Structures are given as structure tokens and as C-alpha cells.
Amino acid sequence: MSATGGRADVVLAGISTGVALKGRLGFQNFTIYEKAGDVGGTWRDNTYPGCGCDVPAHWYSLSTDPNPSWNRHYASQRELHAYWRSVFDKHALRDHTVFNTIVVRSEWDEDLQRWTVWLQRDGRETIEHAEILLYAIGGFMEPMWPKDIKGMEAVGVIGNGCSAAQLVPAISHEPSTEVINFCRTPQWFVPMNDLIYPPWIKWSFANVPGVLKLWRAWLMFRSDMSFLIFNKDRKWLVDFTRLRLSAYMKDQYAAYPIPDFAPGCKRIIVDPGYLSSLNRKNVTLRWDAIDSVVEDGLLLRSGEVVPLDVIIFGTGYSVEPVDLRVQGRGMSLHDYFASQGGATAYLGSCVPGFPNLFMLLGPNVATGHASAVFSEESQIQFAMEMIKPVIAGEITSFDVKEKICVEYNDWIQERLRHSVWSECRSYYHLDRDDKSRIVATFPGPVALFWWFCRRPKWRQWDIRGASTGWRKNERLWPAYEFLLSAVLVAMFAVPWSILF
Numbered sequence: 001m002s003a004t005g006g007r008a009d010v011v012l013a014g015i016s017t018g019v020a021l022k023g024r025l026g027f028q029n030f031t032i033y034e035k036a037g038d039v040g041g042t043w044r045d046n047t048y049p050g051c052g053c054d055v056p057a058h059w060y061s062l063s064t065d066p067n068p069s070w071n072r073h074y075a076s077q078r079e080l081h082a083y084w085r086s087v088f089d090k091h092a093l094r095d096h097t098v099f100n101t102i103v104v105r106s107e108w109d110e111d112l113q114r115w116t117v118w119l120q121r122d123g124r125e126t127i128e129h130a131e132i133l134l135y136a137i138g139g140f141m142e143p144m145w146p147k148d149i150k151g152m153e154a155v156g157v158i159g160n161g162c163s164a165a166q167l168v169p170a171i172s173h174e175p176s177t178e179v180i181n182f183c184r185t186p187q188w189f190v191p192m193n194d195l196i197y198p199p200w201i202k203w204s205f206a207n208v209p210g211v212l213k214l215w216r217a218w219l220m221f222r223s224d225m226s227f228l229i230f231n232k233d234r235k236w237l238v239d240f241t242r243l244r245l246s247a248y249m250k251d252q253y254a255a256y257p258i259p260d261f262a263p264g265c266k267r268i269i270v271d272p273g274y275l276s277s278l279n280r281k282n283v284t285l286r287w288d289a290i291d292s293v294v295e296d297g298l299l300l301r302s303g304e305v306v307p308l309d310v311i312i313f314g315t316g317y318s319v320e321p322v323d324l325r326v327q328g329r330g331m332s333l334h335d336y337f338a339s340q341g342g343a344t345a346y347l348g349s350c351v352p353g354f355p356n357l358f359m360l361l362g363p364n365v366a367t368g369h370a371s372a373v374f375s376e377e378s379q380i381q382f383a384m385e386m387i388k389p390v391i392a393g394e395i396t397s398f399d400v401k402e403k404i405c406v407e408y409n410d411w412i413q414e415r416l417r418h419s420v421w422s423e424c425r426s427y428y429h430l431d432r433d434d435k436s437r438i439v440a441t442f443p444g445p446v447a448l449f450w451w452f453c454r455r456p457k458w459r460q461w462d463i464r465g466a467s468t469g470w471r472k473n474e475r476l477w478p479a480y481e482f483l484l485s486a487v488l489v490a491m492f493a494v495p496w497s498i499l500f
Contacts, residue, residue, distance in 0.1 A: 014136025050170030396465030
């Protein structure tokens with residue numbers, strides 16, 4: 001993996017980063033480490049009935065690799081997995097990928113200005129070196145098991161989140177299958193309004209210049225405007241949204257209870273037919289608290305035993321990056337997070353004291369309304385601009401200044417105080433409660449996040465090993481960027497130090 005003679009320009013990356021490295025930088029000397037035997041991440045691992053994405057497919061895809069042939073507005077798991085495998089093969093990333101390999105840990109070597117990486121494959125541990133690390137391990141890590149249900153030897157789904165809402169209508173379609181859905185908290189639902197793209201639309205997307213780009217831009221604009229409902233200070237808009245969603249939910253299933261928290265406090269579910277499936281004679285909705293798994297099924301806290309043949313847990317995933325074992329300058333990444341009261345990073349990407357390190361979909365990057373792929377592409381665009389001088393040998397390392405990281409995250413947390421996410425228990429919070437630090441979501445439109453990431457501001461970074469005049473080609477700020485940044489300061493109270 002490491003080169004001989006001079007600097008070893010090696011990057012650890014994921015599929016989207018690999019596409020950008022080859023396409024934007026013309027860079028070939030990188031390696032992707034994949035712990036499984038195939039690519040696809042969550043769309044490889046999740047194959048339950050009804051599995052799919054609740055973000056429109058034309059936006060939940062790379063801007064560099066649009067797919068004019070999506071069959072539906074909301075793509076299925078099978079179609080999404082096929083898309084990412086096609087992107088992987090199209091860009092010849094297999095030659096850069098080592099499968100069935102776990103990145104055990106990484107440690108920064110200040111003297112050599114590079115990362116030492118410990119890998120494990122087939123029970124054997126090896127050591128490699130890299131100048132730049134990009135962790136693309138995703139947002140959802142391990143299945144989240146309810147801590148207050150005892151005796152869980154079986155794997156299954158209990159709950160009514162996004163996955164369970166897809167699963168219940170799929171498995172209850174067969175009338176002979178009795179389905180009992182155990183829930184704790186009501187959810188907010190919006191209609192899916194799915195559609196099948198006819199052949200002439202697919203032909204237009206593929207052959208008429210600009211049509212697919214316009215459609216993708218419209219989907220982004222329409223979705224991104226939804227961020228407005230997440231500010232609890234806009235009470236009139238929150239109340240209006242509550243009325244609209246309540247009417248839809250009662251129309252689909254009259255007995256469904258309306259949540260007592262604001263829409264968006266938990267992720268709003270794009271309804272794949274879940275509510276209407278509750279009207280089926282073979283579907284029962286239960287709000288009883290569960291005590292434990294027993295031999296015959298589930299023991300409720302009331303003492304009732306509900307006989308079951310199969311138990312499915314749809315209780316979500318942990319967002320804690322337990323596999324991110326990284327040692328920077330004198331501190332591990334988890335120790336740094338603990339010192340800040342929870343996971344925190346500049347643009348969800350970089351952390352002070354951890355040079356040449358990027359995280360994709362890191363702290364406070366995800367949203368409750370938009371495409372995670374778009375946010376990751378924004379981060380990758382930023383990373384490509386940052387690593388250019390390292391690849392060119394103009395600098396050896398960079399890490400964000402502590403002051404900048406703190407100011408950025410203070411701004412994030414201040415805006416989150418005014419968000420609906422602060423009003424209920426959810427995985428957006430560090431401790432999955434309603435009081436701890438919100439570590440998952442970005443408090444604004446993804447267009448604002450893209451603006452933050454569009455190019456680096458080198459004054460915000462500590463630079464090591466810089467050659468003379470390495471910034472001589474840095475372009476000046478156009479007047480329109482300055483004016484737009486001034487507007488953002490006024491609209492979102494963004495500190496000037498973050499924008500410049």
C-alpha cells in the first residue's frame with residue numbers, strides 16, 4: 001500500500017470518495033478497505049421485505065453518476081444496491097479495493113507526518129501507512145437493542161420506525177400471516193406519493209439535455225424547503241404541519257394516536273402503506289410495554305404472554321462510531337468527543353489534533369428532510385480541495401484550529417436549541433433522550449451546508465511542512481460570494497469566522 005521513494009500519496013476511502021479522487025483529481029494511488037465481501041453498505045446488509053429508501057432516488061444518487069433508469073420515485077433496496085455496484089464497476093474501483101478487511105485502529109505519526117493503520121484480515125493483522133484518511137463508515141453502526149427488554153436471543157423487529165413501517169405492510173399482505181406490531185411512541189407520517197417512471201420519462205432523462213438535472217434540482221429545492229418546519233420558533237408553521245399530517249394519518253387509520261411532540265422531532269416517516277395496513281384484519285397494533293422474550297413469545301409488563309412464532313426487532317441502529325479507533329496528537333478521537341460533551345467536528349468532517357483526517361457523515365451532518373448522499377458529496381468536495389496540496393507535495397499536513405471548531409459547533413448547538421429536535425427522545429441525541437447533546441443533525445438547509453463546504457478557508461487551519469508560495473494560486477473571493485455570505489450571516493447568524 002505504501003510507495004517507495006518520496007511521499008506515499010495514499011488515501012483510505014469509500015466508493016463516493018474513490019469516484020471523486022479519480023474524476024476530480026485524476027488520482028490513482030488510494031485504497032478502499034471494505035469489511036464485507038461486497039460493496040453497497042446498508043443496501044447490501046438490509047434485505048428485509050419492503051426495504052427501500054425514503055428519499056427520491058434521483059437525489060439519493062451521485063451528481064457525477066445520475067441514473068436515468070430508476071424504476072420508481074422511491075427506489076427499492078435491490079435497485080439501490082445494484083446502483084452502487086454499477087458505480088463501483090464503472091469507475092474501476094475494484095482494483096483499488098481490499099475486501100473482507102477490518103480497519104482496527106489508526107495512529108498519527110507526527111515525525112513522519114502520516115498515519116499508521118492496523119488492519120485485520122482472515123485473523124491476521126498487518127500494518128500499512130497513509131498520508132490521508134477518509135473514514136466512510138456510514139451513519140448507522142450496529143443494531144440497537146432495547147435495554148429494558150430482557151432475554152433477547154432471537155433477532156427480529158419490534159417498533160414503528162422507518163424500517164418497521166416498511167416491513168409491516170410487506171409481511172401482512174398475506175392474509176394468513178397474523179402480524180402484531182408492538183410500539184412505544186406514535187410517529188408522524190407523510191404520504192409517500194410514489195410513482196413508477198414510464199419508459200418515455202426514462203428516455204427523456206437519458207437523452208434530452210438538462211431534463212434530468214432540472215428534475216434533480218427541483219427535488220432538492222422542494223425537499224430542502226422542508227427545513228423550515230424544524231424550527232420550533234415558527235409556531236404557526238409547526239402547528240399547520242401538525243394539522244395537515246394529523247388529517248392524513250386519521251384518514252389512513254382513524255385509531256392511530258397523534259404524537260404529542262412536533263413533527264420532525266423524530267424522523268418523519270414517508271408512509272409506504274403502513275397506516276392503511278393497520279386496517280387489515282390480520283394486523284394488530286399494541287402499545288403495551290414489553291418485559292421480556294420468553295419461550296412462547298413476548299411477556300408484557302402487564303403479565304400477559306403474547307404467543308409468537310417469529311420475533312422481529314425494528315428498534316433502529318446505534319449512531320455511536322465505536323469502530324472509529326483513531327489516535328491523534330496525544331488524544332484518541334473518543335477522548336476528544338468526551339472532552340466536548342459528545343461527538344463534534346468541523347463541518348462534521350475534521351477534528352483539531354487529527355491531521356489529514358476526514359469523516360463522512362460525521363457529527364451534525366445528517367438532516368431529517370434531505371439526501372445524505374448530497375451532504376456526503378459536499379464533504380467530499382471539501383476534502384478534495386483540502387488534500388490537493390498534500391498530493392502535490394506543497395504541504396505535509398493540516399488540521400482545523402481549535403477556535404474555529406469550537407465556534408462552528410457553538411453555532412450548531414445554539415441553533416439546535418431552537419429546533420423541534422430538542423423536544424423529544426430520539427437517536428439524534430447523544431444519550432437517545434431529550435436532554436443530551438444533539439449529535440446527528442445539521443440545523444439548516446443542506447444548501448447552507450454545501451456553501452460551507454464549497455472550498456477551504458486556509459486561515460482556519462494549522463499547516464505543517466508548507467513550501468514557499470504554496471498559496472500563490474489561491475483565488476480571491478468574488479463579490480457575489482461576499483454578498484451572499486453577508487446574507488447568510490443575517491439569516492442564520494453564522495459567525496464571520498466560519499465563512500471567511
